[in-house]
Amino acid sequence: MSGIEFIPMGQSEKPPRAVWLAPLSVMLGSLMTLFPVVAVVPFLPPFGLMVLLGWRMVRGDSMRVWVPVLLGLFDDLASGQPLGSAMLLWTMCVLAIDVLDTRLVWRDFWQDWLIASGAIGFCLLAGRLVAAPIGAHVDTAVLLQIVASAALFPLVYRLCVWFDRDVRKS
Amino acid sequence: MAPPRNRRPGFSRRAQYGLFIGYVGLIGGGLIGGILLLLSTFNPPFFAPVRAVLSEITTPVASGFHWIRRGLGSIPDGIGSYFAVHGENARLKKRLANDAVTVARAQTLEQENRRLREMVKLRDVTTDAIVAARLVNSSSSSTRRYATLNAGSWQGVKRGQPVRDPNGLIGQVIETSPNSARVLLLADPESIVPVRRVRDGLPAIISGRGDGQVDVRSASVATMGFRVGDVFVTSGTGGVFSPNIPVARVIRTQGDIAIAQPTANPDALDFALVQQIFLPEPTPTPSPTAAPAEPKAP
Numbered sequence: 399m400s401g402i403e404f405i406p407m408g409q410s411e412k413p414p415r416a417v418w419l420a421p422l423s424v425m426l427g428s429l430m431t432l433f434p435v436v437a438v439v440p441f442l443p444p445f446g447l448m449v450l451l452g453w454r455m456v457r458g459d460s461m462r463v464w465v466p467v468l469l470g471l472f473d474d475l476a477s478g479q480p481l482g483s484a485m486l487l488w489t490m491c492v493l494a495i496d497v498l499d500t501r502l503v504w505r506d507f508w509q510d511w512l513i514a515s516g517a518i519g520f521c522l523l524a525g526r527l528v529a530a531p532i533g534a535h536v537d538t539a540v541l542l543q544i545v546a547s548a549a550l551f552p553l554v555y556r557l558c559v560w561f562d563r564d565v566r567k568s
Numbered sequence: 569m570a571p572p573r574n575r576r577p578g579f580s581r582r583a584q585y586g587l588f589i590g591y592v593g594l595i596g597g598g599l600i601g602g603i604l605l606l607l608s609t610f611n612p613p614f615f616a617p618v619r620a621v622l623s624e625i626t627t628p629v630a631s632g633f634h635w636i637r638r639g640l641g642s643i644p645d646g647i648g649s650y651f652a653v654h655g656e657n658a659r660l661k662k663r664l665a666n667d668a669v670t671v672a673r674a675q676t677l678e679q680e681n682r683r684l685r686e687m688v689k690l691r692d693v694t695t696d697a698i699v700a701a702r703l704v705n706s707s708s709s710s711t712r713r714y715a716t717l718n719a720g721s722w723q724g725v726k727r728g729q730p731v732r733d734p735n736g737l738i739g740q741v742i743e744t745s746p747n748s749a750r751v752l753l754l755a756d757p758e759s760i761v762p763v764r765r766v767r768d769g770l771p772a773i774i775s776g777r778g779d780g781q782v783d784v785r786s787a788s789v790a791t792m793g794f795r796v797g798d799v800f801v802t803s804g805t806g807g808v809f810s811p812n813i814p815v816a817r818v819i820r821t822q823g824d825i826a827i828a829q830p831t832a833n834p835d836a837l838d839f840a841l842v843q844q845i846f847l848p849e850p851t852p853t854p855s856p857t858a859a860p861a862e863p864k865a866p
Contacts, residue, residue, distance in 0.1 A: 432626055432705050434634035436715045436834040438755050438780030442708035463590030467597030475622040478707025478714045480608040481615040485601025489594055528605060530711040534757035534778035540711060 414565045416460040420453045421469060423561060428473040439539040443547035445554070446473045447488060447521055448514070452551070452558035454495055455510040460562065466492045479529050487524050491517040510555070515548035522547070613743065620745030623716060627748035630705040631718045697841040699723045703738075703751065703834055711778060713756035715739070715834060717749040719842070725749045728808060730843050736814035736831035737761065737802060738840055751840075754815070754830050755780050762787070762805040763815050765798055772800060774815055774828065782816050784826040794818050794826035807847035 405411060428446030450469060453460045470485035477484065498513060526540050577583040608615055649656075701719035719725055721744045731738045731751050739759065743750040752759050757778040764771050771787040784794060798818040804811035816828035834840075 429626065431708055431710075432630040432633055433708060434630060434637040434705055435708060436703045436706040436753075437708040438713065438753070438834070439778075440707075440709060440711050444709050463587065464593030464597055467594060467601065470601060472622075475619050476626070478710040478712050480605055480612070481618065482601045482604030482606075482608055486598050486605055489598030489601060492594065493598075526711045528609065530757045530778055534711065534776075535781075536711045536757070536778035539779060543709075 414460075414562070416453070416457065416562055416565070419561050420461045421465055423558075424449045424453070424469045425472055428469070428476045431476055431478070440536065440543050441539070441546075443543060443550055444473075444477070444518065444521065446477075447484070447491075447518060448547060448551055448554045449558065450488065451491070451495075451514040451517055452554045453562075454492065455514060455555060456558045456562050457565070458499065479525050483525055483528050484521070487521045491521060507552075507555070511548075511551060514551050514555075515544075518547045518551070519544045616743040616750075617745075619743065619750070620748075623748045623750070624745050627704065627716055627718050630716060631702070634702060634704040634718075697843055698729065699725060699842050700839040701725075701842065703837070703840050706753075706834075711757075713753040713759075713776065713778070714742075715751045715753055717741070717751050717840060717842070718747070720745050720747045720749050722746050725842050726845075728845055730809045730813070730845070731840050732813050732843060733832050733837040733840055735833075735837070736816075737809065738832050738834050738837070740808070741842065749842075753834055754782060754832075761809060761815060762803050763800040764803040766801055767798065771803060771805070774800060777827070780830075781819070782828050782830060784816065784818060784828050786824065794821050796820060798826070798828075799831075800828065804846055808845055810843060810846040 424446050427449040430442060430445040433442065446469065450466060466488045467485055470488040471481075473479075473484040473488070474481045495513060495517070502509060522540055522544050526536060530536055577587055604615070699719045701717050701723070703715040704718050706715040707713065715738075717725070717731065725741055725744050727741055727744055729741045731741060737754060739751045739753040739756070741749050742752045753776070754761065754774070755776045755778065757776050759776040761774045762771070763774050763784075773785045773787050774782045775785070776782050784798075784800060786794075796818055800815050800817075802809040802811055802813045802815055814831045816830045818826045818828045820827050
């Protein structure tokens, strides 16, 4: 952050705090469902997924490659969706972003936002398909939820940048 | 954003294999997730014990949040009632005088009712509340409608028991853990309650729509039209919900089905009452050998 840190010979660099903070913040995002409201429509954005995408966009190597699977399992336990849905959908999102990384190498915040919104929309729609019967009248609520989540994503992104400020950006 | 670092982590074989195994773990984990999803789709209560572990930890936290919410919510009320107390006093005195007549009439009706009931030896099935607890949080980000109750099997809550409040039915317990339980709300797309119309006893079925309202379908062959304002109460069919709990009121009709608003708002209530299952299990039939011995006793 300030000046040059002196690292003696033979000692490795201090690991960035993303090692523990990234999974922890995603789990706290999943636990936003503890918000004390008994909802009759889905209104809360999927904060766990949004924080995961935020970390992924801010820094690609912020967590181990396989960590999203375990975070998805935790989210399934907290969210009320059938167990396994976030494990599968989050993995698909992370893989798709890895593939996009190799195609769109230079990208700025607008592309990140677009990709994250697509991922959130995909997860919410697929989650609606696996969780609720086709005839359920939840589509309007899910669309509003997608719009709200996409609109809130920049805030989550800023939060992840702020969490990650201990790493020197080159 | 600068392009991400090269995926190839240098010349170290160890690091390369580490990354490769990471991806194997990710894809394998995703596939395991798919299998778990299939399992939980075809057998929803299969993973209830796993969810119970987490809900045991999180429910006390959610109860704390709910307590804070109640505390904050009562502040404006407290200030308002302090200023409105004079007008309310006068209004209540007036209402008390008006109600005296109604109360007298109700008392005579009750006496008559008791006399008639004794005459036909009708016995009420006791539907005692097992526990009064709070709904502290819900699956707000999911399309399913579950709420968490902060009482569980240690307080006597069991799977299948109906949950209600003074205004009407809220839902049904579907999973229990020692200190918390999961309630399937009436508005959930997979909740179904057998009901009857108060006006004429027309049997019907109420199923959740997912958007906070419920669908009413007639269960009899003759599809008599529903009218706006029809009130439905539980019929006791199926033996889960005890009869005469208010469920919903029709707000508009769509051909053969009607759309109704549940009478109880799960978010506004103070306490939820968990009730016994109406007809828990059939009583064991007396064995024919023991039966003849009994009449000889005086």
